[in-house]
Amino acid sequence: MRSDTRARAEAGDWTDRVLDVEVGPVAHGGHCVARHEGRVVFVRHALPGERVLAVVTEDTGGSFCRADAISVRVPHAGRVAPACTWARAGGCGGCDWQHATPVLQRELKTAVVREQLSRLAGIDSDVEVEELPGGPLGWRSRVRLAVDAEGRAGLRAHRSHDVLPVADCPIAPEGALPGVLARPHAPGSEFEVVVDADGIVHAERDGAPVVQRAAGREWRLRPGAFWQVHPELAGTLADVVAEWAQARPGESAWDLYGGAGLFASVLAGQVGRDGEVTVVESSAGAVDDGEVALADLPQVTWRVGRVEHVLGSLADPDVVVADPPRSGLGRALVAGICERGPRRIVHVACDPAALGRDVGLFAAQGYRLTALRAFDAFPMTHHMECVALLEPGHPGVA
Template sequence: MSVQALDWTGRELDLELGAVGHGGFCVARHEGRVVFVRHGLPGERVRAAITEDRGGSFCRADAVEVLSASADRVVPPCPVAGPGGCGGCDFQHARLPAQRRLKAEVVAEQLRRLGGLTTTAEDVVVEELPGGADGLGWRTRLRLAVGRDGRTGLHVHRSSTVIPLADCPQAVPGTLDGVADRTWSPGAEVAAVLDSTGAQHVVELVPVADTDGRRPRRGTRPRTRPRVVRGSGRAAQRAGGRDWEVLATGFWQGHTGAADVYADVVREWSAAPAGGTAWDLYGGVGLFASVLGEQVGPDGTVVSVESSKLATADGAAALADLPQVRFVVGTVEAELAELPRPVDVVVLDPPRNGAGRAVVEAVAGAGPARVVYVACDPAALGRDVALLAAAGYELTGLRAFDAFPMTHHVECIALFTPAV
């Protein structure tokens, strides 16, 4: 029988777990195939139930019984964090220092495999962010799914099934108050936000059919109609030494301590000269543009490029006292050719799939003295490290942050300078 014809779904296997992989699983092997096993830890022996098998060289599984436990294993703080439960957390069964070691291993592996570097896990320190305790109570923004029964919850891993939740140990106390006490529109989403003043905002996002009747493309969110249920729908935030008012359903860092820390790192590494020019690409509401604007001063120029009209409007309002900062609505790829040159510093904060070849080559071609790259995915960072190296820039600084404790996600900020 060919490998492509195999389907092990439903089988249970005794497996020895190897290294952690990018995505919140450990890698095991059985009969010549790779098995991605969630809810296990490196070095453990587990009984794993195959949950997904599409043939080919790998399949997916959950560790349903631990036969030989790691010293780093603990009881998850959330009762629905295990196999078949909520897919929001990957590492609740590991001690917090172990979680950070696993994330360091993933960052290092992606920089080696995709970036062509010699980075080891010892070279990467995943730093704790201020706020929360023991990896809990850090999250100020959650987007919940609504099941067919109108109850809010989170999805099972790689499934449309909704696990009802009254509360979440990740959330800052008060974020989800009252959300589970009512019935919502089946198929909708509910955004719950606790802003910097402690005000709660709850917005129901009801799907709206496209006018042409077509379903949204795979991997994209459907169009929605927001309905503010609690609060104003406008969240007050404070970061980078200034106040912001942003759309509650728009982008803002989820970890209560992240925005300030990231702004501080960008401030240190960008070092934009007075009177200089800087680009803030994928700029959102302009958090990093505010830092750059203060550095270049009134005689300098900062251009922030962001595709969301709502985010740029919020940014322009927040930075009205910095006329040297200009907001451009558009995609980075479309606007790069029109940005002012020469440029001293470029800050990149791309989406999860990274900046990509066209953007990297255009940025490098402009010749900035520094490129500060904020990465929410280590694989995308690894790919762009290789592209930047090919364009003449080397990685000269790296900091990693545990911005999503209990999950596999890790945020990195990297500094690139021209290779000598």
């Protein structure tokens, strides 16, 4: 009698099948590309150039499937032992690259952002993903935990709702999680643990304000409010926005998806009291926190609502800063911004594919990429943060 695995394989479903593959280039999403019997296999926990045994974890049919390396026969020179025992096949979904040196991780991310820009925007860029201070561990100041049916908090397994009963997480600040993970919680719930700028651990919406600092200012945020997860990223992004926005005294600027006003604080200093900065943000709580933090800046006005709903009612800007969600701006918003004729657009993006699509859309509207930086703001994972400067009528970045 044939096994279920073999029967599925012969029927075209490779789930649970073990493949011996030569691993090819890195791909967006935290895996590398291999090929087997005419199909693409996205292999996690592998590195380019390796030969591995990989078990197929997901096969919905079609031209590709997903797999996890379970044995490395020919390793990459940059392979290292993961810092966490859960960074393995069948393990946590949070980290993608713990098996690579930090230098190699940035090289892989650089390859991804360059490939996305080339494929989606037709731009060949020499951008390099830059290291942020602090090292590859202990940086994740905000961690979302899930709770299983027995009340144990943990992290989700890769591409699964299963909750792993971890005792700690090495990319979180030391000491932040063990006490929280050891306590019982409401079964089936989720909650966030945040370590603020003063090192205070906030868990399960404890009600205390979350203190954050950047750009020479302080914010006291309500629990659950968005702030950049890497402690060095908010200040780094504010510095780049300040350098590239170059808003002039008396001008008008938009801060789209502005949150509590990090970038608005920078723009306000540039336009001065005779200028105007308009923050558009859908979270009323974030706007409330921002109004308190920037109460000394009367040139900053706030609009609560979705950007696509508010944009048409705003006065034409000289400068636009946009920090959209992972999906990017999209065709309609790019067109809406370009129709208003800003002389500079600073686009902050947490997904290189969305950035590539948006840059291509801006190009079709006559705005060209003139500067680009990328930061390894999420070490051990496949994520990164990019900042792009777009100006009308300029050639693309080479």
